[in-house]
Amino acid sequence: MTKIHHHSVQIYYEDTDHSGVVYHPNFLKYFERAREHVIDSDRLAKLWNEEGLGFAVYKANLTFLDGVEFADICDIRTTFELDGKYKTIWKQEVWRPNATKAAVVGIIEMVCMDKQKRLQPLPNDFMQAMVKL
Amino acid sequence: MTKIHHHSVQIYYEDTDHSGVVYHPNFLKYFERAREHVIDSDRLAKLWNEEGLGFAVYKANLTFLDGVEFADICDIRTTFELDGKYKTIWKQEVWRPNATKAAVVGIIEMVCMDKQKRLQPLPNDFMQAMVKL
Amino acid sequence: MTKIHHHSVQIYYEDTDHSGVVYHPNFLKYFERAREHVIDSDRLAKLWNEEGLGFAVYKANLTFLDGVEFADICDIRTTFELDGKYKTIWKQEVWRPNATKAAVVGIIEMVCMDKQKRLQPLPNDFMQAMVKL
Amino acid sequence: MTKIHHHSVQIYYEDTDHSGVVYHPNFLKYFERAREHVIDSDRLAKLWNEEGLGFAVYKANLTFLDGVEFADICDIRTTFELDGKYKTIWKQEVWRPNATKAAVVGIIEMVCMDKQKRLQPLPNDFMQAMVKL
Numbered sequence: 001m002t003k004i005h006h007h008s009v010q011i012y013y014e015d016t017d018h019s020g021v022v023y024h025p026n027f028l029k030y031f032e033r034a035r036e037h038v039i040d041s042d043r044l045a046k047l048w049n050e051e052g053l054g055f056a057v058y059k060a061n062l063t064f065l066d067g068v069e070f071a072d073i074c075d076i077r078t079t080f081e082l083d084g085k086y087k088t089i090w091k092q093e094v095w096r097p098n099a100t101k102a103a104v105v106g107i108i109e110m111v112c113m114d115k116q117k118r119l120q121p122l123p124n125d126f127m128q129a130m131v132k133l
Numbered sequence: 134m135t136k137i138h139h140h141s142v143q144i145y146y147e148d149t150d151h152s153g154v155v156y157h158p159n160f161l162k163y164f165e166r167a168r169e170h171v172i173d174s175d176r177l178a179k180l181w182n183e184e185g186l187g188f189a190v191y192k193a194n195l196t197f198l199d200g201v202e203f204a205d206i207c208d209i210r211t212t213f214e215l216d217g218k219y220k221t222i223w224k225q226e227v228w229r230p231n232a233t234k235a236a237v238v239g240i241i242e243m244v245c246m247d248k249q250k251r252l253q254p255l256p257n258d259f260m261q262a263m264v265k266l
Numbered sequence: 267m268t269k270i271h272h273h274s275v276q277i278y279y280e281d282t283d284h285s286g287v288v289y290h291p292n293f294l295k296y297f298e299r300a301r302e303h304v305i306d307s308d309r310l311a312k313l314w315n316e317e318g319l320g321f322a323v324y325k326a327n328l329t330f331l332d333g334v335e336f337a338d339i340c341d342i343r344t345t346f347e348l349d350g351k352y353k354t355i356w357k358q359e360v361w362r363p364n365a366t367k368a369a370v371v372g373i374i375e376m377v378c379m380d381k382q383k384r385l386q387p388l389p390n391d392f393m394q395a396m397v398k399l
Numbered sequence: 400m401t402k403i404h405h406h407s408v409q410i411y412y413e414d415t416d417h418s419g420v421v422y423h424p425n426f427l428k429y430f431e432r433a434r435e436h437v438i439d440s441d442r443l444a445k446l447w448n449e450e451g452l453g454f455a456v457y458k459a460n461l462t463f464l465d466g467v468e469f470a471d472i473c474d475i476r477t478t479f480e481l482d483g484k485y486k487t488i489w490k491q492e493v494w495r496p497n498a499t500k501a502a503v504v505g506i507i508e509m510v511c512m513d514k515q516k517r518l519q520p521l522p523n524d525f526m527q528a529m530v531k532l
Binding site: 010012013014029032033036041042044045048069070071 | 409411412413428431432435440441443444447468469470
């Protein structure tokens with residue numbers, strides 16, 4: 001398991017719904033943003049454009065423990081690990097400011113796919129970059 | 134377990150991302166749309182405006198088995214059951230046209246909350262409406 | 267100018283923000299959904315996949331006159347006209363149930379582009395289909 | 400007219416659509432994020448929660464000049480001015496990295512509303528904060 005990666009997300013109007021808190025699917029967005037910072041967006045763009053490979057979410061397991069509100073600046077905490085040659089498992093949490101527990105907890109399994117949506121082994125340079133984190 | 138409720142979702146530009154398929158958090162949107170049709174949006178609006186009660190997703194467990202594409206008209210299949218006085222459990226699936234298996238499978242647990250985000254028992258008339266489905 | 271095309275949009279949780287009404291960029295989504303029904307999504311998908319052509323919004327001019335609320339079922343009213351060989355101009359409105367005026371009014375200019383984002387004349391079969399509307 | 404305010408927006412998967420570039424309504428989101436940083440989100444939250452006042456977009460005039468791509472880090476450039484006691488006019492632009500012209504240009508008119516959606520004069524402390532920018 002890697003050390004914790006922190007990514008900051010500010011909650012804007014676009015994130016909330018009429019119940020007054022963040023609309024629940026949006027937490028999957030924040031988790032993805034954080035993963036893109038861990039993996040590096042430029043590398044992801046290059047992998048897609050040059051090698052035709054992308055990462056896809058295979059499973060997502062989410063628990064919603066607290067409502068997150070407009071203007072909150074949240075800390076997205078991310079760790080991940082390799083699970084064989086095909087799968088990475090990410091533990092990700094949303095922390096509100098001054099919170100004593102996570103507002104949302106997610107376990108995300110990701111795989112690597114080509115443009116024909118066929119499963120591919122994780123790219124070697126990605127694996128090596130993983131080891132350094 | 135109730136009989137299967139069907140809700141149709143057409144995939145527009147807004148639903149896709151640059152990988153060419155539906156952006157994965159959007160499936161949680163389709164599941165919610167379908168639940169709102171099962172529960173009835175007017176009843177939900179009334180429950181919120183008059184009694185200050187709303188439904189919130191407590192857990193979501195998603196498996197992504199196939200990419201869904203622009204212009205697909207998908208069938209969202211929904212069943213649900215009561216789990217005690219506080220919780221409903223929804224099994225929801227996304228089916229692409231002519232598919233032989235679901236593209237996305239979700240198990241969603243929902244609870245009822247007041248405007249202070251406190252857990253509340255499921256409303257009686259909701260429970261009674263459930264029995265009829 | 268074509269006759270009025272009607273497209274129905276139900277307002278879900280995903281559409282609203284914490285101010286209690288529809289988040290304003292979403293009206294551009296509803297306008298696009300309606301345009302896709304006018305042009306026909308399958309034809310759009312084919313145009314993109316086989317000829318590498320897509321429609322892009324060049325200008326959008328929006329006026330917001332009323333807030334639209336959760337559970338509203340709105341009527342999106344669309345007319346459009348050709349403006350030379352390169353441009354179509356769409357007048358689109360959002361009408362709430364039982365309203366006496368539009369809640370949102372949009373004038374949208376669209377052009378046709380190839381995958382290198384170069385301007386292209388409107389496809390002939392599209393032009394011919396226009397005449398029939 | 401105020402001096403230019405800069406706000407940085409990174410383009411993630413969620414921002415793009417299957418045509419490969421940013422889905423056009425999303426630029427309204429980036430403009431709003433930038434305005435929230437100009438006005439200050441905490442002040443906006445307080446204004447809403449304590450005084451029941453919010454800002455609403457009355458008009459938006461958008462021109463789309465270039466497609467914005469995944470992994471671009473864009474500069475949102477914002478200036479604004481008061482137009483009487485009721486209206487603020489915002490000029491906002493999206494600049495891609497190393498661009499020589501804006502990718503998107505918007506003119507946004509905003510007004511202040513209470514929770515019954517009635518027009519209200521701009522709050523005094525907001526007006527005074529404006530002068531200092």
